Structure formats: C-alpha cells, structure tokens
Amino acid sequence: MAAVRLLHHLTSSFFFSSFIILSICNLSASLTENEALLKFKESLTHNGKLDNWDDTSSPCVKKWVGVKCFGGLITGLHLSKMGISGTINLEALQEIRSLRTISFVDNKFTGPLPAFNSLGALKALLLSGNEFSGEIASDFFASMSSLKKVWLDRNKFTGKIPESVMKLPYLRELHLEGNQFAGPIPPLNQPKLMLVSLDVSDNQLEGKITETLSTFPADAFKGNAKLCGKPLATECSATAQAATEAEEEDREAAPEDPASSGGSSKLTMGVTAVLVIGMVLLAVILLTKRRRDDSFTILEKENLPEVMPPSTHGSSAKSVATTESSKKASESSTRRGSSAHQGRNGLGELIMVNTDKGSLTLPDLMKAAAEVLGNGGLGSAYKAVLANGMAVVVKRMRELGRLSRDEFDAEMRRFGRIKHKNILTPMAYHFRKEEKLVVSQYVPKGSLLYLLHGDRGTCHQDLNWPTRLRILKGIASGMGFIHTEYESYNLPHGNLKSSNVLLDDSYEPLINDYAFDPLTNTSHASQAMFAYKSPEYLQSGEVSHKSDVYCLGIIILEVVTGKFPSQYLSNGKGGTDVVQWVQEAISEKKEQEVIDPELARNTESIDQMVKLLQIAVACVQSDPAERLDMREAIRRIEEIRV
Numbered sequence: 226m227a228a229v230r231l232l233h234h235l236t237s238s239f240f241f242s243s244f245i246i247l248s249i250c251n252l253s254a255s256l257t258e259n260e261a262l263l264k265f266k267e268s269l270t271h272n273g274k275l276d277n278w279d280d281t282s283s284p285c286v287k288k289w290v291g292v293k294c295f296g297g298l299i300t301g302l303h304l305s306k307m308g309i310s311g312t313i314n315l316e317a318l319q320e321i322r323s324l325r326t327i328s329f330v331d332n333k334f335t336g337p338l339p340a341f342n343s344l345g346a347l348k349a350l351l352l353s354g355n356e357f358s359g360e361i362a363s364d365f366f367a368s369m370s371s372l373k374k375v376w377l378d379r380n381k382f383t384g385k386i387p388e389s390v391m392k393l394p395y396l397r398e399l400h401l402e403g404n405q406f407a408g409p410i411p412p413l414n415q416p417k418l419m420l421v422s423l424d425v426s427d428n429q430l431e432g433k434i435t436e437t438l439s440t441f442p443a444d445a446f447k448g449n450a451k452l453c454g455k456p457l458a459t460e461c462s463a464t465a466q467a468a469t470e471a472e473e474e475d476r477e478a479a480p481e482d483p484a485s486s487g488g489s490s491k492l493t494m495g496v497t498a499v500l501v502i503g504m505v506l507l508a509v510i511l512l513t514k515r516r517r518d519d520s521f522t523i524l525e526k527e528n529l530p531e532v533m534p535p536s537t538h539g540s541s542a543k544s545v546a547t548t549e550s551s552k553k554a555s556e557s558s559t560r561r562g563s564s565a566h567q568g569r570n571g572l573g574e575l576i577m578v579n580t581d582k583g584s585l586t587l588p589d590l591m592k593a594a595a596e597v598l599g600n601g602g603l604g605s606a607y608k609a610v611l612a613n614g615m616a617v618v619v620k621r622m623r624e625l626g627r628l629s630r631d632e633f634d635a636e637m638r639r640f641g642r643i644k645h646k647n648i649l650t651p652m653a654y655h656f657r658k659e660e661k662l663v664v665s666q667y668v669p670k671g672s673l674l675y676l677l678h679g680d681r682g683t684c685h686q687d688l689n690w691p692t693r694l695r696i697l698k699g700i701a702s703g704m705g706f707i708h709t710e711y712e713s714y715n716l717p718h719g720n721l722k723s724s725n726v727l728l729d730d731s732y733e734p735l736i737n738d739y740a741f742d743p744l745t746n747t748s749h750a751s752q753a754m755f756a757y758k759s760p761e762y763l764q765s766g767e768v769s770h771k772s773d774v775y776c777l778g779i780i781i782l783e784v785v786t787g788k789f790p791s792q793y794l795s796n797g798k799g800g801t802d803v804v805q806w807v808q809e810a811i812s813e814k815k816e817q818e819v820i821d822p823e824l825a826r827n828t829e830s831i832d833q834m835v836k837l838l839q840i841a842v843a844c845v846q847s848d849p850a851e852r853l854d855m856r857e858a859i860r861r862i863e864e865i866r867v
Contacts, residue, residue, distance in 0.1 A: 257320075258284065258299050258320065258321050259280065259283065259284060260280075260320075261317045261318065261320035261321050262278060262284055262289070262292065262299070262317070262321070263278060263279075263280060264314055264316075264317035265313075265314045265317040265318055266278050267314070268311050268312045268313060268314035268317070269309050269310070269311035269312075269313075270309065270310045270311050271307065271308075271309050271311075272308060272309075274290065274304075274307040274308070274309065275289070275290055275291070275304075277289055277290055278290070278292075284299055285298070285299065290304075291303050291304040291305075291307075293326070298323040299321050299323055299324060300323050300324065300325040300326065301324070301325055301326035301327070301328070301349075302318075302324065302326070302327050302328070302329075303326070303328040304328065304329055304332070305328050305329065305330035305331055305332070305351075306330065306331045306332070307332060308332060308333060309329070309332045309333065309334070310332065310333040310334055310335065311334070312339075313329075313334065313339045315339055315340055315341065315343050315344065318344060319343060319344065324344060324346070324347070325346065325347065325348050325349070326347070326348060326349040326351070327341070327344075327347060327349065327350055327351065327352075328349070328351040329351065329352055329355065330351050330352070330353045330354055330376070331353065331354035331355075332354070332355055333355065333356065334352070334355040334356065334357060335355070335356040335357065335358065336357065336358065336359075337357070337358065337359040338352075338357050338359070338361050338365070338377075338382070341369075342365055342366065342367075342368050342369050344369075345368050345369055345370075345371070346371055347369060347371065347372060348371050348372060348373050348374070349372070349373060349374040350369075350372060350374065350375055350376070351374065351376040352376060352377055352380065353376045353377070353378045353379050353380075353400065354378070354379045354380075355379075355380055356380060356381055357377070357380040357381065357382060358380065358381035358382060358383070359381075359382065359383060359384075360382070360383055360384030360385075361382060361384065361387045362387060363385070363387050363388050363389060364387070364388075364389050365387050365389055365390070366387060366389035366390045366392075366393055367389045367392075369393065370393065370394055370395070371395065372393050372395065372396060373395050373396060373397045373398065373419075374397060374398040375390060375393075375396065375398065375399050375400070376398070376400040377400065377401050377404065378400040378401055378402045378403050378404070378424065379402070379403040379404075380403070380404055381404065381405060382401075382404040382405065382406060383404075383405045383406070383407070384406065384407065384408075385406065385407065385408040385409075385411075386401060386406050386408070386410060386411055386425070386430075387411075388411040390411075391410075391411040391412065391413050391414055392414045392415070393415070394415055394419070395415075395419055396415065396419060396420055397419050397420060397421050397422065398420075398421070398422040398423075399420065399422070399423050399424075399425075400422070400423075400424045401424065401425045401428065402424040402425060402426040402427050402428070402448075403426075403427045403428075404427075404428050405428060405429055406425070406428040406429065406430060407428070407429040407430065407431070408430065408431065408432070409430065409431060409432035409433075410425060410430055410432070410434065410435070410438065410452075412435050412437065413435070413437045413438060423438065423441045423445050424444075424445045425445065425446060425449070426444060426445060426446060426447045426448045426449070427447070427448035427449075428448070428449055429449065429450075429451075430446075430449040430451065430452050431449070431451030431452060432451070432452065432453070432461075433452075433453055433454040433461045434446060434452060434453070434454040434455065434456070434457065439454065439455040439456055440456070441456065442456060443456040443457055443458075574587060574655065575587040575590065575653050575654070575655050575662075575664070576634070576637070576653055576654055576655070576656070577641075577652065577653045578637050578638050578640060578641025578651060578652065578653060578654065579640075579641035579642075579650050579651065579652050579653075580652070581650070582615075582652060582666045583613075583615050583652075584652075585611060585615070585617065585652070585653065585664070587655070589611050589612070590609055590611070590617075590619065590664075592611070592612055593609035593610055593611050593612070594609070594610045595607050595608065595609045595610075595619075596608050598618065603620070603622050603624065603625075603720065603738060603741060603745065603753050603754075604620050604621045604622035604623065604624070605620070605621045606618055606619070606620050606621075607619045607620075607621070608667055616667035616669070617652065617664050617665065617666060617667050618664070618665050618666070618667050618668075619662055619663075619664050620662065620663045620664075620665070621660070621661075621662055622661045622662070622663055622741075623659065623660060623661065624745050624746045624749040624750075624753070625661045625741065625744045625745055625746075626658075626659075626661075626745075626746050627743065627744055627745065627746060627747070628743075628744055630656055633654075633656055633661070633744065634656070636743075636744060637651065637654045637663075640740070643706075643710065645702075645703060645706045646699075646702075646733065647699040647700065647702050647703030647706070647733065647734055647735060647736055648703045648706060648707065648735065648736050648739070649665055649666065649668070649727060649735040649736065649737045650665075650666075651663050651664065651665050652664045652665055652666060665737070668727040668728065668729060668735060669730075670727070670728045670729060670730060670732075671727065671728065672723060672724050672725070672726060672727055672728070673696065673723040673724075673726040673727075673728060673734065673780075673784070674722070674723040674724040674726075675724075676688060676728060677723060677783065677784070677787060677789075678789050687732065688823070689823075689824070689827070690824050690827045690830050690834070690867065691867045692732050693784050693785070693824065694833075694837075694865060694867055695732065695733075696726070696728070696732060696734050696784065697780070697781060697784055697837070697862060698862060698863060698865075699733055699734040700721075700726060700734050700736065700777070700780060701777070701858070701859040701862040701863065702859070703734065703735075703736040704717075704718065704721070704736070704773065704777060704855060704859065705855065705856070705859045707736070707739050707740065708770065708773070708855045708856075710740075711739075711740045714740060714742065714743060715742065715743075715768060715769060715770075716742040716754070716756050716768055716769075716770075716772060716773060717739070717740060717770065717773060718736070718739045718740065718756070718773045718776070719739070719740070719741060719742035719750070719754045719755075719756045719768075719772075719773070720738045720739070720741065720742075720753070720754040720755050720756065720776075721736070721739075721755060721756070721773060721776035721777060721780065722755045722776060722779070722780065722793060723780055723783055723784075723793075724793075725737045725738040725739075726780070741754075742754060742756075755776050755779075755792075755793070756768050756772040756773060756775070756776055757772075758792060759771075759772040759775040759776070759849075760775070760847040760848075760849075761849050764847075769849065770854070770855060771849035771852050771854070772849075773855060774844050774852050774853060774854065774855055774858055775844060775845050775849075775852065777844055777855070777858060778804075778840075778841040778842070778843070778844025778845035778852075778858075779792055779793075779803065779804070779841075779845060781837055781838075781840060781841035781844065781862075782803040782804065782807055782838070782841045782842075782845070783803060785819075785820060785821065785824065785834055785837050785838055785841070786801070786803055786806070786807065786819050786820065786821055787821030787822075787823065787824070788800070788801040788803055788806075788821075789801060790802075790803045790804075791803075792804070804842075804845050806819060807819050807838055807841065807842060808842055810838075811838065811839065811842060816835045816838055816839075817831060817835070819838070820834050820835075820838075830867060833865050833866065833867070836861075836865055837862070837865055840853070840858060840861045840862060843858070844858055
C-alpha cells in the first residue's frame with residue numbers, strides 16, 4: 226500500500242504542480258485508482274455496460290470501457306451513450322489525481338448538478354443530453370480555472386447562467402442550449418479572448434447580447450424570445466439597452482487586468498481583430514454534426530489529451546488559392562504587396578505552397594467535417610475531412626509573429642519546396658497579423674509518442690526491433706536534411722520530440738514542426754520548443770545546433786527503453802529521467818536492464834540496441850562541446866544493423 230501511495234504522489238506531481246489535494250472525509254483510507262473506479266461504478270446503474278471493470282485487472286492495461294489513459298495514468302472517463310444513471314460518487318473520483326476529462330453525454334442522470342467543482346483540475350466537463358435540473362450556483366465554476374470545455378446542453382437546468390462560467394480564463398467551448406436558463410447572458414470576462422464555440426439557444430434568456438458575444442452566429446442565440454441585439458434581427462428597446470450599458474459600466478469600473486492594459490482604443494482594436502480571426506477559425510474547424518461524443522487522442526503532450534469540439538455554424542470567405550494562382554503568386558510575391566493576400570471581406574486567403582498531395586481552398590475547409598486533435602506547444606491542431614475525402618491537419622499557430630507577411634510567405638514557400646521522404650511538407654497557409662494557419666497532410670497512424678505510450682501500449686506488436694530501428698534511421702535521415710537545408714538557423718529543427726514524429730502506414734517516420742524558431746515570438750519559443758529544455762539553455766540561456774542533437778538523443782532513449790521521458794514535461798516531474806537512468810546503467814554495465822522488454826526478446830540484436838543507447842548518451846551530454854555533432858550522430862545510427 227505504501228508503494229501505491231508513492232505512485233499517487235508521483236502521478237499527481239506529474240500532472241498538477243499546483244494541485245491541492247482535497248480532504249476526503251467519507252473514505253477511511255486512500256484508494257488506489259482501481260479501487261476508486263470500482264467504488265465509482267458501485268454508485269451507477271449501468272446495465273452491464275461496465276462489466277469489464279473488475280478488481281482482477283488494470284484499467285489501462287485491460288482497457289476498461291470508457292477509461293482513457295496516458296502514460297499508464299487515468300486521464301479521462303468517457304461513458305457516453307450508455308444509458309447510465311445513478312448518483313455519481315465524486316469522492317471516489319477525487320482519488321484519481323490525473324483525471325482530466327469527464328464525458329457523460331447522452332445518459333440518464335437526473336437531479337441537481339453534482340459537485341464536479343470538487344475536481345478542480347478538470348479541463349473538459351461534458352454532460353450533454355441528460356436530465357440534470359435545478360439552478361446552478363453563481364460561483365459553481367470559480368474553483369475550476371483549468372476548464373476549457375463546458376457542455377451542459379439538453380438538460381433541464383433553470384435559473385440564471387452562472388457568472389463564474391463566463392469568467393473561466395481558458396474557456397473555449399460553452400454549450401448551454403436546450404435548457405431553461407433565464408435572465409441576461411453574463412458578460413464574458415477572460416484575461417485573453419479564448420472562446421471559439423458558443424451556443425445558448427432554446428432557453429428563456431433575455432436582454433441585449435453584449436458586443437463581445439455579438440460576433441457568434443445568430444443560431445447560437447435563437448429560441449430566446451426576449452434576447453435582442455446583434456447578431457439577432459431583433460432590436461433592443463431602450464430599457465434593455467440601458468440595462469446592458471449599466472452592466473458594461475460596472476465591468477469597466479472594476480480594476481483592469483494589468484496584462485490587458487494599454488489604452489482603450491488599442492484594446493478595442495485587439496478584441497476586434499481576434500473576433501474576426503475567431504470567425505475564420507469557426508468556419509475552418511467547427512462544421513461537423515450538431516452534437517457528438519468526444520473521441521480521445523494522445524496528440525496533446527505537455528497538456529493532457531482533450532476531446533472533440535461540438536459543431537457550430539461558420540462564416541464564409543472567398544479564396545483564390547488554386548494551384549495555378551498559387552504558382553502566379555509565387556512568381557510575383559514581391560510585387561503584389563499585402564493586398565494580394567486579402568480575400569473578400571478582408572478575411573484572407575488560403576495560399577497553396579505544395580500541391581503534391583492535392584489542392585484545396587478556404588471554402589473547402591469551411592465545408593469540411595472537423596475535429597480537435599490536440600494542443601501542442603506551438604498551437605492547436607484540427608483534422609478536417611474535405612468533401613472529396615482528402616484529410617488534412619490545420620494547425621492554428623498564433624505565435625508565428627516575428628516576420629512580416631511577405632517574409633512569412635517566403636518561408637512557407639521554402640517549406641513547400643522540401644522533398645524528403647522523412648519530412649512532412651506543408652500544403653498551404655493562411656496569414657493574418659494575429660492568426661496563422663498551416664495546413665498539412667493528415668497522417669492517420671499518428672505520432673511516435675502515441676504508438677509508444679498511448680492506448681496501444683509499448684507492447685504493440687508492430688513496434689518490434691526492426692521497425693523501431695527503421696524509425697530512428699528515418700528520423701536521422703530527415704534531421705540530416707533539415708540541418709543541411711537550414712544550416713544557417715541557430716536551431717534548424719528546434720522542436721524535435723516523439724510527438725512531432727508522425728508515422729505512415731509502413732511506419733516510415735515523417736518529421737513535423739521543424740524550422741519554426743525564427744518565425745516564432747522569442748518569449749513563446751523558449752516556453753514551447755523542446756530544444757529550449759536542453760541543459761545549455763537551462764544553464765546559460767543559449768541554444769545551438771547541438772540542442773537539436775540533445776533532442777535526438779532523447780528520442781533514441783525513448784524508443785529503445787520504451788519509457789516516457791520526464792524531459793518532455795514542463796516541470797520535469799513524472800515520467801522517467803531517461804538520461805540519468807541510462808547513464809547509470811551504462812556506468813554499472815547493466816545496459817540490458819533498461820532496454821524495453823519487448824525489444825530485449827530479440828536476443829540476437831541486444832548488442833545493436835546497446836550501441837544505440839551509447840549513441841544516445843553521447844548525444845545528451847550536459848556540455849554541448851562533449852556531444853556528438855549531428856553528422857556524426859547520424860553516421861553512427863546508420864551503421865546499426867538489424
């Protein structure tokens with residue numbers, strides 16, 4: 226039991242550096258996560274849906290129904306459309322320190338909203354399509370500052386919309402439609418505008434829609450007879466107008482957030498720009514079914530996986546990004562000026578830079594079914610399936626703001642000319658001052674991170690020794706090309722890690738998110754890019770080509786040991802310190818003990834695996850001067866044979 230408690234301590238540190246462990250009064254002793262889930266199951270009526278939850282197996286190993294895991298830790302409960310009812314034992318769920326998402330969509334739960342606010346680290350609370358009822362306390366969400374997705378639609382809630390939900394700093398999706406909420410919509414109060422999906426339709430709301438929310442489509446507010454103002458056609462009476470203005474004045478009288486200060490005109494311009502950008506993104510990413518259950522992925526790394534967004538209605542924009550116009554634009558980029566990038570209504574175009582995998586336009590994306598893949602350090606990723614069946618990934622990369630429009634265009638066209646079997650070449654981009662979209666081919670098998678540590682586990686039969694060696698050789702080959710093509714860059718790649726290595730159907734690696742350092746705002750690059758976690762940056766604030774070598778060494782250690790590196794985590798807590806672990810093993814002549822057991826079964830290749838470990842250790846030396854350079858590391862990797 227002591228070992229289990231230690232594991233709980235490590236896992237909670239892993240995910241929540243500032244998490245305060247809640248006091249649990251009704252449980253006489255701390256439960257293991259297995260015991261907590263079984264305790265939770267006892268509070269439900271599930272009609273056999275959860276029968277594979279039993280005390281003889283592990284939730285993550287046996288893959289209990291609806292339990293989502295990451296790195297061996299329980300991160301989500303996705304029990305949607307199962308006809309489940311009951312009381313929801315939240316005391317048991319509090320024992321699962323790494324729990325991140327809850328989806329009980331389309332079940333039969335009734336009664337007041339349970340105290341989910343006791344799970345302060347949740348990022349997604351999805352309760353659509355149940356029979357929860359009654360009022361929600363105004364401050365219910367005050368302790369849930371990590372929430373990004375709140376779906377309470379299609380229940381029987383009454384009373385006012387809780388003001389605390391509109392104050393969540395990272396709220397991106399809010400769905401309250403199909404309830405009986407009354408009164409005005411509380412003003413949205415975020416330090417930085419984050420909300421991209423909103424639906425409060427079919428309630429009993431009244432009053433004027435605030436200017437901040439007026440850019441959402443009219444369908445988001447329909448079915449509220451007493452609501453008025455844009456985007457609805459109903460104009461507000463003088464009384465409603467005065468009431469809303471009074472609320473706005475009260476808001477403005479409150480102390481201003483220092484991070485958002487800088488003059489009212491500047492603030493207004495900034496908000497307007499972000500709202501327009503938001504409309505473009507709504508059109509690109511939120512055009513699927515009206516409501517849908519979430520689908521868990523492991524593409525979000527430093528932040529744990531999230532779930533799919535609901536659909537909403539988007540706006541349209543003109544695009545002239547055909548193959549031919551892209552070629553003409555390339556020939557005359559220095560002459561056309563910024564106006565050549567503008568589409569109708571100033572929303573901009575989708576500029577094709579590579580058509581080897583096909584071509585597309587912004588309207589194509591607007592009509593596509595879209596889903597969230599996850600959030601990486603450089604931005605959010607969305608999968609979009611076009612009408613012709615082609616699937617692409619749209620990355621929203623706001624922090625690529627160091628270059629002018631023409632400079633950015635030149636860099637993207639340079640990306641588009643890359644031809645290498647181990648590098649993912651972008652297809653298109655969209656540019657606005659505060660918003661950049663980068664479109665690439667969708668690679669269905671996913672990332673190396675996912676295949677090593679996701680639901681399939683490290684014992685996934687395809688990741689045998691020959692496959693892993695081929696993956697590492699492909700990564701080395703791609704890095705050799707990048708270091709030649711971008712040799713003048715301080716960081717030719719800058720963000721090499723297993724989540725940025727995608728695998729095609731034959732397990733050939735495709736390197737992604739490379740050469741963005743010169744494009745990325747400096748302060749953000751130091752926080753988001755893995756090369757900035759190298760020892761030299763932590764010690765002296767300097768990075769170089771050798772920082773990419775360090776990143777390559779971490780991937781080799783990860784692939785050969787099968788362990789999730791603690792180096793990937795922002796606080797360094799959790800996972801395995803693969804550098805120290807392997808260094809100690811080599812010094813004690815116990816290299817074979819750190820090799821992934823699934824690989825170690827191939828006894829004839831143990832010597833080659835040990836050689837790879839030695840190469841990796843030579844790549845991760847604390848002193849960059851003692852590290853291999855990239856060419857030498859690649860040469861040594863290529864010498865390894867199956």
